[in-house]
Amino acid sequence: MQGKKHYQEKLFTSFQLSNHVPEDNFYRRLKEVLPMQWIYKATKKYYGHEGQRSIDPVVFFKLILIGYLENLCSDRRIISTAQMRLDMLLFIGYDIDEQLPWHSTLSRTRQLYGEDVFRELFKKVLSLCIDKGMVSGKRQAIDSVFVQANASMESLQKKAILNDADTYAEELEVKTENDDNKPEDKAIVKDAEDKKPYGNGNAWRKNMRNNLVSSTTDEDARVSVKPGKTRRLNYLAQVSVDTEDHVITHIQSDFADKKDSQCMPSQLNHTINNLSEHGLTVEEVLADGNYSSSEALRTLEEHNIIGYIPNFGHYKPLREGFEYDKQKDCYTCMAGKELPFTRHKESHGNGNLMKQYISNPKDCAACPLKEKCIGKGKFKTIAVTTAKELFDKMHKRLQMPQATKMKKLRSSTIEPVLGTLVNYLGMRRVNTKGIILAGKCMIMAAIAYNVKKLLRFAAKKLLSGSEIIQGVVNSVLILAKVFIAKIRWYFFKSCIGIQK
Ligand code: SF4
Structure with a gap:
C-alpha cells in the first residue's frame, strides 16, 4: 500500500536539541574537546560595564570557526548556515527557536579583539594536539x-596620483574652512579624479610594481x-x-x-x-x-x-681558476694576480650581503688570458656572500x-x-x-x-581500539567454528564405525 506523509505543523512541541544530534557528530565532539571558557577572561578588557550586551565571545569564536570548517567566506553565510544546522546550534549553545547574532556583529567583533586572543586559541588547540602525541x-x-x-585590481591607483589627491584634499579642507562649496573647489576634485589611471589604456598596468601602485580599498594588499x-x-x-x-x-x-x-x-x-x-x-x-x-x-x-x-x-663553493687565500682575504687568478677584497654590496636576487673582490684593470689589460677570463670587460669581479661558510656547509x-x-x-x-x-x-x-x-x-x-x-586522530585511535576488539571476536568465532566442525567430524566418524 502506498504511503503518503501528511504534514500538519504543530504549535507546541517538546524538542531537545541534544537528542537529535548523534554522539559521534563532529561539532558535538568538538564542543566536548575544545576548552573555551578562558575566552571570557581574555576578552573582558574590550568591554565596558554599561551599555548594550555584546555577542558572547565564545559564540563569536565558535561561529567564526564554523565558517572556516565549512569553507564559508562570508559572515552572512555563516549565520544562515548555522541557523539551519542542529549540530552547529548545539555547538554554539543556541536552541532552534533562538535568533542568532546579526552577521555584521561578527565583522565588528573580529576587528575589536586583538590578534593575541586568536593566537591564544591557536596555542590551546596546538597544546591539545601535543598532549595527544x-x-x-x-x-x-x-x-x-x-x-x-x-x-580588486581595479582599485589600484598610482601612488603619485594618490599623493596628489591627498594634497588636493588638504587644500580643499583649508578652502572649505574659509568658504564653503566654492565652484573652484569642485573643479579641483574633478581635476584630481581625472588624473586617475582608469580609462587611459592599460599601459600603466605593465609597470604594476608595488612601490608605484597601491589599492585604494586595501592599502596592505x-x-x-x-x-x-x-x-x-x-x-x-x-x-x-x-x-x-x-x-x-x-x-x-x-x-x-x-x-x-x-x-x-x-x-x-x-x-x-x-x-x-x-x-x-x-x-x-x-x-x-x-x-x-x-x-x-x-x-x-x-x-x-x-x-x-x-x-x-646555482651555488658553487669553488671558483674555477681562482684560489682563495683566507689570511690575505683575496683571490689569486689563473695568471697569478691578486683580486683583493674591495667592497660590500647587496645582492639584488635575495638581499644577501656580498663581498666583492676586484682585479686590477692594469693587470687584466696585459693578461694573455683576458679573452677567456673577462671577454671585453676591463676587470674581473668575484662576488661572495658574507655567510660563505654557512652556504658551503649547507x-x-x-x-x-x-x-x-x-x-x-x-x-x-x-x-x-x-x-x-x-x-x-x-x-x-x-x-x-x-x-x-x-x-x-x-x-x-x-x-x-x-x-x-585532532578529532580525526582521536577517532582513528578509537577505531583501532574497536578494530582490536572486533579482531578478537572474529578469532574466537573462527576457533569456535573449527571446534564445532571437528566435533561433528568425530561424531560422523564414530557413527560410521558403529555401522561397520
Ligand atoms: S684577466 Fe685579469 S683576472 Fe683574468 S686571469 Fe687575467 S689578470 Fe687574472
Whole structure:
C-alpha cells in the first residue's frame, strides 16, 4: 500500500536539541574537546560595564570557526548556515527557536579583539594536539602561500596620483574652512579624479610594481603573481608544519611582496617559541630554495638547528681558476694576480650581503688570458656572500642521501596542508581588509585545520581500539567454528564405525 506523509505543523512541541544530534557528530565532539571558557577572561578588557550586551565571545569564536570548517567566506553565510544546522546550534549553545547574532556583529567583533586572543586559541588547540602525541617538534617543514586580498585590481591607483589627491584634499579642507562649496573647489576634485589611471589604456598596468601602485580599498594588499597564474592583490601566509602528524605549529601573515627568506627568521622564532612552551625542541627545518639567505642560515645556526634548504641559484663553493687565500682575504687568478677584497654590496636576487673582490684593470689589460677570463670587460669581479661558510656547509649537507629524503618529506608534509587550507578551509581569500585582520583569518583557518586533525586522530585511535576488539571476536568465532566442525567430524566418524 502506498504511503503518503501528511504534514500538519504543530504549535507546541517538546524538542531537545541534544537528542537529535548523534554522539559521534563532529561539532558535538568538538564542543566536548575544545576548552573555551578562558575566552571570557581574555576578552573582558574590550568591554565596558554599561551599555548594550555584546555577542558572547565564545559564540563569536565558535561561529567564526564554523565558517572556516565549512569553507564559508562570508559572515552572512555563516549565520544562515548555522541557523539551519542542529549540530552547529548545539555547538554554539543556541536552541532552534533562538535568533542568532546579526552577521555584521561578527565583522565588528573580529576587528575589536586583538590578534593575541586568536593566537591564544591557536596555542590551546596546538597544546591539545601535543598532549595527544601528534607533535614531536623535532622536524618542521615551512612554506608559504598567497591568499587573495579582499580588493580588486581595479582599485589600484598610482601612488603619485594618490599623493596628489591627498594634497588636493588638504587644500580643499583649508578652502572649505574659509568658504564653503566654492565652484573652484569642485573643479579641483574633478581635476584630481581625472588624473586617475582608469580609462587611459592599460599601459600603466605593465609597470604594476608595488612601490608605484597601491589599492585604494586595501592599502596592505600587494600585487603578486605565481608562475602561470594571473596577477592579483594578495597577502602571504607563512606556515610551519610538524612532520610527525602534519599539525600546523605556526602561521603568520606577511605582505605579499616580501620574500620568503625575509620572513623566515620571525617565522622560525615563533615556531620555536610555540613548541618550547611544551618542552619540545626543533632540531631540523625543511624548506625550499626561496628561504635561502644568509640571515636565514644565521638564524638556524643561532638556534643550533640543522637546515635542509637548497642554496639560492646555482651555488658553487669553488671558483674555477681562482684560489682563495683566507689570511690575505683575496683571490689569486689563473695568471697569478691578486683580486683583493674591495667592497660590500647587496645582492639584488635575495638581499644577501656580498663581498666583492676586484682585479686590477692594469693587470687584466696585459693578461694573455683576458679573452677567456673577462671577454671585453676591463676587470674581473668575484662576488661572495658574507655567510660563505654557512652556504658551503649547507651545500655539503645537500649532497648527502639524507637530503633527498628530506626534500620528499618536505613536499609530502607541507604541500597537502597548504592545499587543504586554501581549497577547503576558507584561506583562498580573506573577507577582511588590512594585514592585521588577514592574520586573524589565517590563524582561524589554521585552528580549523588542527581541530579537524585532532578529532580525526582521536577517532582513528578509537577505531583501532574497536578494530582490536572486533579482531578478537572474529578469532574466537573462527576457533569456535573449527571446534564445532571437528566435533561433528568425530561424531560422523564414530557413527560410521558403529555401522561397520
Ligand atoms: S684577466 Fe685579469 S683576472 Fe683574468 S686571469 Fe687575467 S689578470 Fe687574472
